[in-house]
Amino acid sequence: MAVLLFVLNIAIGSVTIPYAGLLQVLSGSSTADGTWSTIVWSIRWPRAITALLAGIALSLSGLMMQTLFRNPIAGPFVLGISSGASLGAALLIMSSGIFGVSSVLNPFSSGHLALAALLGALVVLLLVLAASFRVRDIATLLIIGLMVGSTTGALVTILQYYSDQESLKRFVLWSFGNLGAVTNSELKLLSLVVIIGLLWTLSLTKALNALMIGEAYAKSLGLNVQSARLQLIGATALMTGTLTAFCGPIAFVGIAVPHLTRMAFKTQHHLLLVPACVVVGATVMLFCDLVTRMPFSEQQLPINAVTSLMGAPLVIWIVLRRKKV
Amino acid sequence: MNRISVISLVLGAFILIVGCKSEQPTWTKDPTPSSTKYAENFLLQKKEGYTILTVKQPWKNAKTGFQYIAYQKGSPKPEGYPDATFIATPVETVACLSTTHVGMLDFVDAKDKLIAMSGTRFVNNKTVIDNIENGLVTELGSSEQLNYEVLLKLKPDIVLTYSLGSDNNTQKIKELGLTPVVIAEYLDNSPLGRAEWVKFLAVLLGKEIVTAKRFASIEQDYLQTMKKVADLPRPTVFTGLGYEGNWHVPEGDSYVARSIADAGGNYLWKEKPGNGSLVLDFEAVISKGQQADTWINVGMVNAKEDMLAVDDRYAQFSAFTNNRVYNGNARVSDGGGYDIYESAVVFPNMVLKDLIKIFHPSVLPDHTLYYYKQLN
Numbered sequence: 001m002a003v004l005l006f007v008l009n010i011a012i013g014s015v016t017i018p019y020a021g022l023l024q025v026l027s028g029s030s031t032a033d034g035t036w037s038t039i040v041w042s043i044r045w046p047r048a049i050t051a052l053l054a055g056i057a058l059s060l061s062g063l064m065m066q067t068l069f070r071n072p073i074a075g076p077f078v079l080g081i082s083s084g085a086s087l088g089a090a091l092l093i094m095s096s097g098i099f100g101v102s103s104v105l106n107p108f109s110s111g112h113l114a115l116a117a118l119l120g121a122l123v124v125l126l127l128v129l130a131a132s133f134r135v136r137d138i139a140t141l142l143i144i145g146l147m148v149g150s151t152t153g154a155l156v157t158i159l160q161y162y163s164d165q166e167s168l169k170r171f172v173l174w175s176f177g178n179l180g181a182v183t184n185s186e187l188k189l190l191s192l193v194v195i196i197g198l199l200w201t202l203s204l205t206k207a208l209n210a211l212m213i214g215e216a217y218a219k220s221l222g223l224n225v226q227s228a229r230l231q232l233i234g235a236t237a238l239m240t241g242t243l244t245a246f247c248g249p250i251a252f253v254g255i256a257v258p259h260l261t262r263m264a265f266k267t268q269h270h271l272l273l274v275p276a277c278v279v280v281g282a283t284v285m286l287f288c289d290l291v292t293r294m295p296f297s298e299q300q301l302p303i304n305a306v307t308s309l310m311g312a313p314l315v316i317w318i319v320l321r322r323k324k325v
Numbered sequence: 326m327n328r329i330s331v332i333s334l335v336l337g338a339f340i341l342i343v344g345c346k347s348e349q350p351t352w353t354k355d356p357t358p359s360s361t362k363y364a365e366n367f368l369l370q371k372k373e374g375y376t377i378l379t380v381k382q383p384w385k386n387a388k389t390g391f392q393y394i395a396y397q398k399g400s401p402k403p404e405g406y407p408d409a410t411f412i413a414t415p416v417e418t419v420a421c422l423s424t425t426h427v428g429m430l431d432f433v434d435a436k437d438k439l440i441a442m443s444g445t446r447f448v449n450n451k452t453v454i455d456n457i458e459n460g461l462v463t464e465l466g467s468s469e470q471l472n473y474e475v476l477l478k479l480k481p482d483i484v485l486t487y488s489l490g491s492d493n494n495t496q497k498i499k500e501l502g503l504t505p506v507v508i509a510e511y512l513d514n515s516p517l518g519r520a521e522w523v524k525f526l527a528v529l530l531g532k533e534i535v536t537a538k539r540f541a542s543i544e545q546d547y548l549q550t551m552k553k554v555a556d557l558p559r560p561t562v563f564t565g566l567g568y569e570g571n572w573h574v575p576e577g578d579s580y581v582a583r584s585i586a587d588a589g590g591n592y593l594w595k596e597k598p599g600n601g602s603l604v605l606d607f608e609a610v611i612s613k614g615q616q617a618d619t620w621i622n623v624g625m626v627n628a629k630e631d632m633l634a635v636d637d638r639y640a641q642f643s644a645f646t647n648n649r650v651y652n653g654n655a656r657v658s659d660g661g662g663y664d665i666y667e668s669a670v671v672f673p674n675m676v677l678k679d680l681i682k683i684f685h686p687s688v689l690p691d692h693t694l695y696y697y698k699q700l701n
Contacts, residue, residue: 166625174569180607
């Protein structure tokens with residue numbers, strides 16, 4: 001299913017490329033049309049790969065967070081990562097307009113934007129981590145994460161209030177999420193990060209299984225809860241932080257996919273859930289991306305709109321079903 | 326709460342909301358012919374002893390227009406026109422919300438009447454900058470968050486406003502007892518039509534004679550220059566810079582599209598009806614524009630490497646590799662204001678000449694680019 005969607009993502013887009021032409025481009029033939037070549041290799045291919053990686057990163061992060069916090073609506077962003085990234089991006093895009101200063105970082109550079117978002121996410125993460133050392137109950141950590149998120153949100157609001165039109169629009173567009181703007185070098189970094197994240201998550205499946213019963217029980221099974229907590233947060237932060245830095249915040253996939261996976265595979269066992277999430281996550285993301293590209297029309301939708309439209313009803317359903325689960 | 330009280334509460338709220346809707350002014354349709362030649366968004370009708378100025382569409386999606394009756398100071402107000410705003414002319418002091426208004430005030434020889442504006446740091450006009458520095462022109466804050474107290478203290482005779490889609494300022498300024506005048510030149514789509522709005526201002530400021538002369542010479546220059554490229558082969562042109570997959574492309578009847586056509590260019594989306602802009606994705610733009618000759622209006626960047634920093638795939642456009650990228654930000658104030666939004670509106674002939682210089686370099690050997698620059 002994921003493979004089929006991947007192929008579809010490459011084949012379909014706003015510009016119609018006939019199958020013969022597409023085959024020529026994919027086989028690297030020298031007679032392939034130049035523009036189509038550009039479209040397939042520079043636009044659709046990196047985008048499909050990004051969608052794949054995003055789906056994996058978000059669903060694994062969501063799974064880890066849901067298990068760690070034992071909360072069905074937890075997701076990759078409960079630690080305030082997307083708020084931190086938004087703050088970083090907002091500072092870069094909008095403050096130069098307000099203060100009229102040309103900073104070291106270029107507000108128009110996509111590379112610098114990714115860096116700013118990453119730094120913002122890291123700052124918030126450090127705050128939350130510092131809190132996690134002093135906090136026993138995991139639910140308290142969740143609240144702290146959410147409150148830090150609110151604070152950064154308030155700062156972003158202030159920046160938006162004083163910003164000029166152009167910068168404001170650019171920031172808003174960033175916050176809609178975009179799978180299409182990752183350059184090839186960034187893509188290599190993203191792939192590396194997701195692979196490391198995946199391996200790390202696989203190494204934590206035992207811890208995840210134990211934590212699901214409860215922390216006290218997990219400790220009695222011999223699990224080092226503090227270390228497990230840190231690692232789970234670390235793996236999530238790595239994958240989600242990097243993804244958000246390159247693509248902006250992408251909503252709902254992280255929350256919805258773990259539930260879909262649990263329902264589809266009828267298991268709670270993490271050794272099975274982790275690879276299953278990888279597959280389901282990739283499939284869902286590729287599907288959403290296909291929808292955003294609104295094939296046969298020249299426009300596209302922002303990815304957050306599509307994932308939210310699909311994810312929100314799902315989350316409602318999950319919460320309503322919760323009594324049975 | 327029982328059901329009846331809930332229903333009556335909702336009903337009451339509904340009636341309140343519907344009943345409180347403010348009445349929109351409507352304009353009186355007078356049969357006198359308008360003195361405008363190119364502008365389609367306003368009417369200028371000369372009557373015995375007064376002039377009717379009508380703004381047909383003050384902002385996008387406006388349901389109705391505004392009417393202003395300009396009558397001589399000292400004379401009695403004309404009868405009729407129940408929904409119009411009466412303005413005794415010539416007015417002595419003006420506040421404005423946009424640098425385009427500054428450009429217009431300069432054209433009609435009335436920049437000394439400006440006492441306040443929104444966005445003083447964006448001004449390019451040297452005299453006005455001096456006036457700002459000497460405290461003769463007060464800053465009013467951003468047009469979305471106007472400092473109404475300062476405005477009220479200064480009490481300008483008229484406040485030139487603009488709105489992108491709603492009545493945010495006009496109503497509020499009226500409530501303060503001041504006179505807002507909506508200038509909607511940006512909804513006119515022909516370059517000469519936009520410039521003709523100076524005649525509108527001239528009536529209010531008592532500068533009709535000098536303005537008519539100046540406009541006539543600009544008009545002449547424009548039409549003569551246009552002829553030079555009318556029959557030449559047209560290079561293909563496209564505009565804009567996509568951001569996060571969002572590329573704004575003007576439609577075929579828009580100001581940008583018409584400017585390109587007048588300058589002898591072949592705008593790639595000229596067939597698209599409408600005078601707004603389309604939002605396309607990167608694929609759609611590159612499939613049409615990859616081999617295009619010329620690329621203009623690329624946002625706020627100053628050099629080709631800035632464009633690559635936004636998205637390195639811009640290098641795939643042949644206009645980029647052939648150094649045929651031009652941007653309208655050759656003249657920028659210290660505060661970041663583009664002169665092309667200030668004076669270019671009243672000097673469409675300069676914009677035309679710049680574009681002709683870009684599309685057909687050999688046609689105007691003595692002209693050097695004024696608003697536009699080539700990006701390297």
